[in-house]
Amino acid sequence: MxxxxxxxxxxxxxxxxxxxxxxxxxxxxxxxxxxGCSGFGGKSEFANIxxxxxxxxxxxxxxxxxxxxxxxxxxxxxxxxxxxxxxxxxxxxxxxxxxxxxxxxxxxxxxxxxxxxxxxxxxxxxxxxxxxxxxxxxxxxLSDVGRDQQRAERASAAYREILEKYPNSEYAVQAREKLDVARDQLAGKEMEVGRYYLGKRQYLAAINRFRTVVTDYQTTRHVEEALLRLTESYYALGIVQEAQTAAAVLGYNYPDSQWYRDAHTLLQKGGYEPEENKKSWISRAFSSSGSLL
The missing domain is CATH 1.25.40.10 (Tetratricopeptide repeat domain)
Incomplete structure (x- = not known):
């Protein structure tokens, strides 16, 4: 049966x-x-159905x-x-x-x-x-990014369970697609909070949010902006080498991106150019060549 x-x-x-x-x-x-579900063997449990x-x-x-x-x-x-x-x-x-x-x-x-x-x-x-x-x-x-994202987190965990426990099931492809959407939602929430802190000039708090996007949600559409915002935040703090690294990694992976052009322009105003520091956490979050993992 x-x-x-x-x-x-x-x-x-x-x-x-x-x-x-x-x-x-x-x-x-x-x-x-x-x-009687004969496949179960022995006397049918439905004999007296x-x-x-x-x-x-x-x-x-x-x-x-x-x-x-x-x-x-x-x-x-x-x-x-x-x-x-x-x-x-x-x-x-x-x-x-x-x-x-x-x-x-x-x-x-x-x-x-x-x-x-x-x-x-x-x-x-x-x-x-x-x-x-x-x-x-x-x-x-799932709610919009302006609200609590607990459901998105639980949806992500549930879809991951399908991929881990039932990778060959017919639901695996659908689960992977929906997981990407849920993760994009979670990254969007981090970006929203990070932009709020950036606007308040609370740069360290902003960096923590953008760092989460770069390290945990690197395959989402938000990673480009996150790298730009890291460039802005580090530059505002005077940590120029990290700002240069963020811009360099952004440029390597998304050379035609408007986010990269904005990051490049910001550095040029101060007389700097994008330059990757291989020891930076930003560089380590990506492959040794600077491309996305």
């Missing part, structure tokens, strides 16, 4: 994987009832998903877990409850049930999908 036969692969929110028809899900569950409403509740839950009644669907799946907690029906129901919660916009509940699934069934073929729904739930609540 293949678990993915009865698992939707994505939702309507710009997923990379089209959802399987609910008719197919119902047919798969009917087959499960008839065959006629006396147990688990399969009926499960299929009712699928029908409710099909009609868009996600909250009611969750109730059906939770009832399966209550009535038959250690069955294959319960396992499937927990995954479908996660999906229904996600589709219904109940992201906190989707995260809770998705995490529970991964904890209870780490070896399941659907564990990667459950983890993906957890990450997507965090992702759907």
């Amino acid at each position: 293949h678990d993915l036969m009865s698992t939707p692969k994505s939702t309507s929110r710009a997923r990379a994987f089209p959802i399987q028809s609910l008719r197919a899900l119902m047919l798969a569950s009917v087959a499960l009832t008839a065959a 006629q006396e147990d409403p688990a399969d009926q509740l499960y299929n009712e839950g699928l029908a409710l998903i099909s009609s868009g009644s996600y909250n009611e669907a969750v109730k059906k799946f939770e009832e399966v877990d209550r009535i038959h907690p250690y069955s294959e029906w319960a396992r499937r129901s927990l995954l479908m409850a996660t999906y229904a919660n996600y589709e219904g916009g109940n992201y906190t509940d989707a995260i809770a049930s998705g995490r529970r699934y991964v904890t209870l069934y780490p070896g399941s073929e659907d564990a990667a999908y459950a983890q993906y729904l957890v990450a997507e739930s965090y992702y759907q609540e």
Whole structure:
């Protein structure tokens, strides 16, 4: 029995994987009832299925998903877990409850049930999908960079878990793309705070923020500006060699960037040119040749 036969692969929110028809899900569950999940060996745990409403509740839950009644669907799946907690029906129901919660916009509940699934069934073929729904739930609540970025941090961690635990799953590519977006959001927050300190002439505080972008979010679109702001901050403090290094690394990697032209102009006004100090932390954050790692 293949678990993915009865698992939707994505939702309507710009997923990379089209959802399987609910008719197919119902047919798969009917087959499960008839065959008794013979793959488990021994006496079928569904031998007395006629006396147990688990399969009926499960299929009712699928029908409710099909009609868009996600909250009611969750109730059906939770009832399966209550009535038959250690069955294959319960396992499937927990995954479908996660999906229904996600589709219904109940992201906190989707995260809770998705995490529970991964904890209870780490070896399941659907564990990667459950983890993906957890990450997507965090992702759907990303706020703009002007607000707290806790959700972005948790989304990043959830996507990284997919890449670490399920690198060969069909969700890995999507996870990497979404991880880049979440990391870009976190870098944007650091830049916003850094620019605030820079405007207040609190240069050391500003440098700490821009340094985080250069060291931790080097592959995001914010790294160019971060290097310019480091040039400005160090130059304002009179630490010219670090300012020159920031500008040199910026110029090496982004020679056509407006940020580099601004950094170069700033140094020239003082009679300096971009020049890399190989011992600088800025240089060490990049490869020995000055190119991005």
